[in-house]
Structure formats: C-alpha cells, structure tokens
Amino acid sequence: MKTSDFYFDLPQELIAQTPIEPRDHSRMLVLSRETGEITHKHFYDVIDYLNEGDTLIVNDSRVLPARIYGEKVDTGSKIEFLLLEQKQQDVWEILCKPGKKAKPGVRFNFHNLLEAEVLEVLEDGNRIVKFHYEGNFFHILDQIGQMPLPPYITEKLQDQERYQTVYSHEVGSAAAPTAGLHFTKELMEKIRQKGVNIAAVTLHVGLGTFRPVKVDDVTKHKMHSEHYEISPKTAELIRKTKQNGKRVFAVGTTSCRTLESVGTAHNGEIVAEDGYTDIFIYPGYQFKVIDGLITNFHLPESTLIMLVSAFAGYDSIMNAYQTAVKEKYRFFSFGDAMMIV
Incomplete structure (x- = not known):
C-alpha cells in the first residue's frame, strides 16, 4: 500500500483547538468491524457497547510538562528545551532550539531552579543533557514546564x-x-458497576507519534521506539477475559500497540513484562489480542490511521473518516472519539 492511500481532505476548522466540557460529552462515531455500519453517539454512550466481563485496557502514562524555557549561562541568550526521554538519573534526551547554541559542554539555566549541561549531540540533532538541581526534578518541572x-x-x-x-x-x-481524555471518573465508575473490568498498561508516548510517514511504500516506514510495561495483574486479567470468551478493548492506539507487541512476541499470549516496542501496524496485520478499540480521529497519511485501517478494514475506515468530515466531527487530540466494535 502507498502512504497516499491514507490521505483524506480535512478542513482546517475541524481540527479541535480546545477540549469539550464535560470530557465525556464529545461526540462518538461507532463503527462495526463486521458490517461497516456507522452510528452517531456521544462518548457517555460508550457504556452501552461494553458487556459484563469485558475488559478495558487504558494507558496510565502521564504527560511531562516537558517544554522549558531558559538561557545560556554565559551570554543570557534564550533557549527552548523539549524533554523526550529519561536515559538515566538526571540524564535526558532533548530537542532544543536554536540548536546551534547547544554544543557539548555548554550550560543553560532555567528559572534558577535547573541547570543543564550538554553532554552529546546525536546524529538526528537531538541532545543528551545532564540536569543539576536541588529538590525533586519532577516537582520543579511542574513549576516551570509547559505541556x-x-x-x-x-x-x-x-x-x-x-x-x-x-x-x-x-x-x-x-x-x-x-x-483516554474522554473519560471522567464518574463514567469509569459506572462502567465498573456494570461489571466491566478496567486495567492499565503503561506506554510512554514519544514525539515520534507526530512524525510523518516520508516514504511512498508504507512497508518501508520505520517506527520510533517507545517504552511499555504490563503488570502481572493486568496480564492475568486479560488472560481470564479471553478464557471466559469476553472481549478486550484497547483505549487508544498506545494501549493497542502495547498489547499487540506482547501478543506478537508470545504467540498471542499476554505476559507481564517491560521493554521497548517499535511495532508498526498497517493493513494485513493479524490482531492477536484486542477485540475492540476506542480512539480519536487521526492525521491523514499517519501511522495511526494505518493502524485503525488494519483493525476495522481500509474501506470501512476511509468511509468513516469521510462521514466524520461531512458530519463535522472534531479531529485530533482534543477532538471527538471513534469506537470500533
């Protein structure tokens, strides 16, 4: 398949800029994998599509306020850091701009609470830096960082x-x-009261999520790597759900990629483990674990629209997206939801 096969025309005004309040009042397009039938609902109706004994798997990763602004120690010139991944204690891989200021050995100050020294420049232009501070690093980030x-x-x-x-x-x-942004605590409690299990995996989302597919042939694209973890409790719950003939729903493509990574590595079995995944799911992939998916509407030609096309069928997804545009659904991170059942 070609990357251009996943293009659709999206009017700019359909890109959601602010979240809906309350969270669960966003719209939800429900798509049947079997028939391709589309139903228009609201997110709070999600409970109607879940049965007792089913399991919802959420990603409990929390976003770092990872964008910080500071200045070069000797000159006072401005710098912006975006923290990407913690490599070891106080050592991080970061994006920075302007990059020409951040050579090995150069130090930067952030609000007199953090100081960073550049250790290394990577091939892709990212930097490895070491932070120096007093107190708790993440508490400091909460004070000075932006989402x-x-x-x-x-x-x-x-x-x-x-x-x-x-x-x-x-x-x-x-x-x-x-x-997962559509869920409220109250809705989750109602879902539990119906007898639906809710369990978590952890996958730390990298900025590679937004990296465009730059090759024409989909199969030549290389995915970024992200860290995941599945606990023994979650693994056991998924196994029991499957044994009882019930369904496993992934909340989001990150939960889906975590489950399918482990399922692929262990012949369809879910085991407790942590590691890194660069699994790339596109049409032709045979799903090993999930039976349903809750997701948002994704960018044209992105790896995420390729994943949902693999799960629900290319024609059904492209039709659903055309319908969503026509019906003026809100797209992307703060947009409306899609439930594939």
Whole structure:
C-alpha cells in the first residue's frame, strides 16, 4: 500500500483547538468491524457497547510538562528545551532550539531552579543533557514546564490537567494518550458497576507519534521506539477475559500497540513484562489480542490511521473518516472519539 492511500481532505476548522466540557460529552462515531455500519453517539454512550466481563485496557502514562524555557549561562541568550526521554538519573534526551547554541559542554539555566549541561549531540540533532538541581526534578518541572501540545493546536491550554487523562499516573510521556481524555471518573465508575473490568498498561508516548510517514511504500516506514510495561495483574486479567470468551478493548492506539507487541512476541499470549516496542501496524496485520478499540480521529497519511485501517478494514475506515468530515466531527487530540466494535 502507498502512504497516499491514507490521505483524506480535512478542513482546517475541524481540527479541535480546545477540549469539550464535560470530557465525556464529545461526540462518538461507532463503527462495526463486521458490517461497516456507522452510528452517531456521544462518548457517555460508550457504556452501552461494553458487556459484563469485558475488559478495558487504558494507558496510565502521564504527560511531562516537558517544554522549558531558559538561557545560556554565559551570554543570557534564550533557549527552548523539549524533554523526550529519561536515559538515566538526571540524564535526558532533548530537542532544543536554536540548536546551534547547544554544543557539548555548554550550560543553560532555567528559572534558577535547573541547570543543564550538554553532554552529546546525536546524529538526528537531538541532545543528551545532564540536569543539576536541588529538590525533586519532577516537582520543579511542574513549576516551570509547559505541556508539549501537538503542533496543530495553536490555542493556549488554560488548564494543564485537560491534557492528562483522569487516570494518568506514571510520568514519562511527551504527548498524551488522547483517546483516554474522554473519560471522567464518574463514567469509569459506572462502567465498573456494570461489571466491566478496567486495567492499565503503561506506554510512554514519544514525539515520534507526530512524525510523518516520508516514504511512498508504507512497508518501508520505520517506527520510533517507545517504552511499555504490563503488570502481572493486568496480564492475568486479560488472560481470564479471553478464557471466559469476553472481549478486550484497547483505549487508544498506545494501549493497542502495547498489547499487540506482547501478543506478537508470545504467540498471542499476554505476559507481564517491560521493554521497548517499535511495532508498526498497517493493513494485513493479524490482531492477536484486542477485540475492540476506542480512539480519536487521526492525521491523514499517519501511522495511526494505518493502524485503525488494519483493525476495522481500509474501506470501512476511509468511509468513516469521510462521514466524520461531512458530519463535522472534531479531529485530533482534543477532538471527538471513534469506537470500533
């Protein structure tokens, strides 16, 4: 398949700039894998499509306020850092601009709370830096950092918690697992009361999520690598759900990629483990674990629209996206939801 096969025309005004309030009042397009039939609902109706004994798997990763602004120690010239991944204690891989200022040995100061020394320049232009500070690093980030909103969101976020899921717990993502932004604590409690299990995996979302596919032949694209973790409790719950003939729903493509990575590595079995995944799911992939998917509407020609096409069928997904545009659904991170059943 070609990357251009996944193009669709999206009017700029359909790119959501602010989140809906309350969270679960966003619209939801429900797509049947079997028939391709489309139903228009709201997210709070998600409970109607879940049965007792089914399991929802959420990604409990929490977004770092990873964008920080500072100055070069000797000259005072301005610098912007975007923290990408913690390599070891106080050592991070970062993006910075302007990059020409950040040579090995150069030091930068951030609000007199953090100081960073550049250790290395990587081949792709990213830097490895070591931070020096007093106190708790993540508490300092909470004070001085800003949410690394995707480039297509141009409005300032008034409440930083609106770019976190209500169940976020494990700090480490450079972007939110946005399918989960629709859940409220009250809706999750109603789902549990219906007898539906809710369990978490952790996958720390990297900025590679927004990296465009630059090759014409889809199969030649190389995915970025992201860290994931599945606990023994979650692995056991998924196994029991399958044994009982019930369904496993992934909340978001990150949860999906985590489950399918482990399932692919272990002949369809889910085991407790942590590691890195660069799994690339596109049409032709045979799903090993998930039976349903809750997701948002994704960018044209992105790896994410390729993943949902693999799950629901290329023709069904492209038709669903054309329908969503026609019906003026809101797209991308703060947009509306799609449930594939």
